[in-house]
Amino acid sequence: MPAVSKGDGMRGLAVFISDIRNCKSKEAEIKRINKELANIRSKFKGDKALDGYSKKKYVCKLLFIFLLGHDIDFGHMEAVNLLSSNKYTEKQIGYLFISVLVNSNSELIRLINNAIKNDLSSRNPTFMCLALHCIANVGSREMAEAFAGEIPRILVAGDTMDSVKQSAALCLLRLYKTSPDLVLMGEWTSRVVHLLNDQHMGVVTAAISLITCLSQKNPDEFKTCVSLAVSRLSRIVSSASTDLQDYTYYFVPAPWLSCKLLRLLQCYPPPEDGAVKGRLVECLETILNKAQEPPKSKKVQHSNAKNAILFEAISLIIHYDSEPNLLVRACNQLGQFLQHRETNLRYLALESMCTLASSEFSHEAVKTHIETVINALKTERDVSVRQRAADLLYAMCDRSNAKQIVAEMLSYLETADYSIREEMVLKVAILAEKYAVDYSWYVDTILNLIRIAGDYVSEEVWYRVIQIVINRDDVQGYAAKTVFEALQAPACHENMVKVGGYILGEFGNLIAGDPRSSPLVQFNLLHSKFHLCSVPTRALLLSAYIKFINLFPETKSTIQEVLRSDSQIRNSDVELQQRAVEYLKLSSIASTDVLATVLEEMPPFPERESSILAKLKKKKGPGAVSVNELEEGKREGGELNGGGGERGGDNSTIAASNASTPSPSADLLGLRTGPQVSAAPPSAGSLLVDVFSEAGVNDDGFLRDLEPPTESSDSLLAEGPGDSDSAPPSAVSEDAAPPLPESNELLNKFVCKNNGVLFENQLLQIGIKSEYRQNLGRMYLFYGNKTSVQFVTFTTTVSCPGELQSQLNVQAKPVEPLIEGGAQVQQVINIECLGDFCEAPLLNIKFRYGGALQNLSLKLPVTINKFFQPTEMASHDFFQRWKQLSQPQQEAQKIFKASHAMDTEVIKAKLLGLGMALLENVDPNPENFVCAGVIQTKAQQVGSLLRLEPNAQAQMYRLTLRSSKDTVSKRLCELLAEQF
C-alpha cells in the first residue's frame, strides 16, 4: 500500500486538516472551524442533493472537528444515511462517525439499528464486521435490546467466517458488560466454550475474552472450559517458536492467547482432575524454566512477551496458593527481577511479590529479599517504583523484621514524595502498633512520625497513640517523659502539642517528681506553644490545664490567672471562651473531691480494630467513601458530643475539639461503641452539664429533641438545627409533636411482621407485639426506660387523623404515668377495622425526664394488610378471578428495583407475613409468586390477588395487585413496593 494514496480519497479533508495545522493561534483555528461548520451546514441544508462522496467527506470533516475537541450538534442524520450506502467506504465512514459520536436520540438509534440489522443479514462478511464493530463500539442498551439475541447465533453458526466470529465474540462481550441481563447464553454455552478448540487462533483469542468474562459471572456453567484451556495452553507452551506462524510474536508463541488462557484459569480453583492438574503444573513449570533460558532475541518485545506470560503464570500460582514448590520458584524468579536493569520488570516484581507475601508458603521466601527492597526504596529514581517498594515492605513486615522496616520507612519519609507521605504515615503507624512488642518503641515511633511528617499525620494516627497510652499503664510514664522531651524542641509540630497536651494532662504527674519536669515547668512548656496553635489545639490545651489543676493543686493560681486573662475569657472564639469561663468557674467553686471526680483519669477505651486501618483502606480507593460512611461519621460525631458530659472532663476535650472542626473521623477515640447515656455515672454527668448550661452557650446542636437533661437547656434545643423548620419546638410545646420524619420508614418495617422494636433513642425503647383476627386486632406496646432516671407524667395518646376516624376504631388502655429507670411498662391497644384505609394512626408520647418535657409522635404500624384472611385456590380459580378483576382502576402495578437480595425463601416469608395465601403451582412461570386473600372490614370484604414477578438479572420486580376496591389495590401496592 503506497502511503500517498491514503489521503487522496478526500482531498478536501486533507486541505482542511492542513489549514487547521497552519493556524497560528487558537483563535485562528476556531475561526477556520466555524467557517467550515457554516459551509457544511449550508451544504447539508442546501437544495441540491449531495452525492455519497461529498456526504462522506463532510461527515469526515465533522468527525475531525469533533476529535479536535469541539462540540458537534449536527450531521448525525447524514452519517446515518451513509450507513445504508452500498459503497463500502461511505458505509465505513458512517459507522465511524456513529461509533465516535453516538447520540441518544431515539429516532436515530432506530435508524442506526435498522442499518445494522441489514448489514448483519447481508451475509457479506466485511459488512457484517463493520456492523459488529459499531455495536461493540457503541454498546448501548438499545443496541443490546436489538441484537443480544442475534449475535450468539452468528457466533456459533457453522457457516460464519472466522473474522465475523471474532467480531461477534467481542461484540457480545461488550454487550454483556453493559447489559448482562439481556445477553443470555443458555443453549449456546457449550458451543461457545468449545470455541477454545477452534482451529483458527484468532477466533480462540477473541472468544476467550468473552468466555473469561462469562465464567467470572457463572463459573459453574462454564467450568468445562478449564480442561479445554489447559490443553490449549499446553499445546502452545510446548510448541516450537515457529510453529504458530503469524501468531508467534518475536519468537514467543501466541503470547496474547497464553496470557488470556492463564487469566481464564484464575477464575477457577485448581483442576480436580489429576491428569488435567498434572498437565497444568507441567505448563507452569515449563514457563518458569523458559525464564531461565537465554533469550532468543535481544529485542525488548521478546522479553516483554515472554515475561508477560511468566507474570500471568505467577499470578495463577499465587491464585492457587497450594503448590509450595511453585510458589517458592515464583518467588525466586521475582527475586531475580528485583535486580533487573529494566525498570518495568523491577516494578512488576515488587508488585507481584506483594501478593506473594501474604501466602503462608512463600512469606518467608519473600522476606529474604528485604535488603534489596529497602535498597529499592532508597535508590529507585521513579516514584512509582519506590511506592511499590514501600508497599512490599509493608506486606512482608512481621514481628521479626518490624523494627528494621519501620526504621527504614521512617527514614524514607524524610525525603519521600509529598504524594505518598500520608499513606506512608498510615502504614508506619499501623505496623508500629501491630508489631509492637514493647510499647515504648511504639510511642517513640509515632512521635518520630509526628516529628518527621507532622503535616501528614492525620487525626486517626494521633488519636490512636493516645488510646493506646491510656489503655496501657506500663507505657504511660515513658510516654509522658518522651513527649515532654519532644516538646522541648523550639519548633515542634502542632500534632506534637496535641499529643503532648493530652498526655501530660493525664499523666504529667508520673514525671513531676523530677525537678526538671516539675508541674510548673510542664505547664510553662505547654503554654509556651499555646499562642502558636490553632483553635482546636488551644481548646485541647485548656482542658489539659484544668486537668493540671486537679493533678497539681500548686499550679492552680497560675492557671487560673491564665484562664482569667482577657485573651482567654474574652476570646472571640466561642469555644475557647466557653472553656475558659467554665474551667475557671469549675476550678473555683468545685471542692477538691468534686474536681477529682470530674477530672478523673480517662477510662480505658474499648479494644477494637484500629481505625487507622480503615483510613488506609479508604485512601486506597479514592472516592470510595460512601454516603453511608459519611453519615455514620456525622452520627458518631453526635454521639461523641452527647457522651461528652458523662465521661468526665477530658472527654469534653475531645468532644469540643471535634465540635470546632467537625469531621467524619470524629469517632476515632473509640466512643463509637462506648457507653451511651444510660451507662453514665450520673453524678459527674449532671454536674458537668450544669456547668455547661450555666455558661449559657452550647454550640453543639447534637443533643437533639429527645435528650434535654435539664430544664435550662430547653431553649437551646429548640434552636437546634434539626428543629428549626419542624414547627413548634417540641420540647416546650404541650401539643403533640408532628410525627418523626422516619416514622413512615418505621411503619414500613412492620408491613410483613407483627413483632419487633418500633422505635429507639437514647432514652426510650418501644417494642411491639400484635395479633389480628378478622377485622379485629390487638397490639401490645412496651415502653422501656433506658436511662437510670425515672420518667414522670408518662402519657400516650393514640389518634386517627382525618378520614381514618371513620375507618378505624382504636382504643388505647391507659398506661402507668411513671417509669422507673431501667423499667418497662406495657400498654394494650384494641383496633377495629371499619372500612378500608390508607393512613396510619398516630401515637403521641409525652413524659418528663430530668424535668424536661419529651414529646414525640410515631405512626402505629396498623396497615390494611393486617386484616387479610388468606384464601387458598387452584390455578383455574385464580385466573378466573384475575380476569374478573379486569377494570383498569382495580389494578395497581409497580416496577421497582430490588433493594434486598432476591432470595426466594425471604420473599416467600415476606409474602406470608403479608397475610395472604401464597399459592404454589399457579403461575406458569415458577419464578413468579402469586397470592390471594380477603381483607375483612366491618363494612365489607375486599378480595385481593397479587402477582410478583422477579427478574433476577435486572434486579427488578414487577408487582401487580388486583382488588375489588381500587383504593385497596393502590394502598397494598404502595406498601409492598417498599418491602423487597
Added chain:
Amino acid sequence: MQFMLLFSRQGKLRLQKWYVPLCDKEKKKITRELVQTVLARKPKMCSFLEWRDLKIVYKRYASLYFCCAIEDQDNELITLEIIHRYVELLDKYFGSVCELDIIFNFEKAYFILDEFLLGGEAQETSKKNVLKAIEQADLLQENLDFQIRLLPAST
C-alpha cells in the same frame, strides 16, 4: 482495557478510543489529567503507573505517546506489546508511519485499531490477518476513488 489515547509531545490528542461508556465531559477531564501526568514523567521511568483505580501503561514512539488504561487484573507487559503491535500495524500500513500520517488519515488509524482491538480486547493478533482485512477494504475504496476521479473528467 478501558481506553487508549494517542497524544503528541505537545499534549495534542491524536486518537482516542473509549471502551467504557463515559460522558464527553468526563472524557475530556481524564484526557487532560492523563496527558499532563504522562508528559511530566522522565524518559527512563517505568512504563506503568497507578492512576485512580486503573493502571496506566504508556510508551513513547518518536513524538507520539501511546497510553492505555487497564484494570487491576490486566497484564501490564502484554498491554505494552499491544501498543507495540498497533504501532507495527500502522507502520506496515503507512510505510514507516509518522505522526502526520495519523493526523491526515485519522480514520484509517481508527479502522486499523478496530480490526486489532474490539471492545478493549485483542481481536486478532496476527499482523498478516489484520492488514489483510484493511487491504480488502482499501481495495473496495480504491475502486470507488477511481470512479470518483473519473467523473469530473468525463463531464
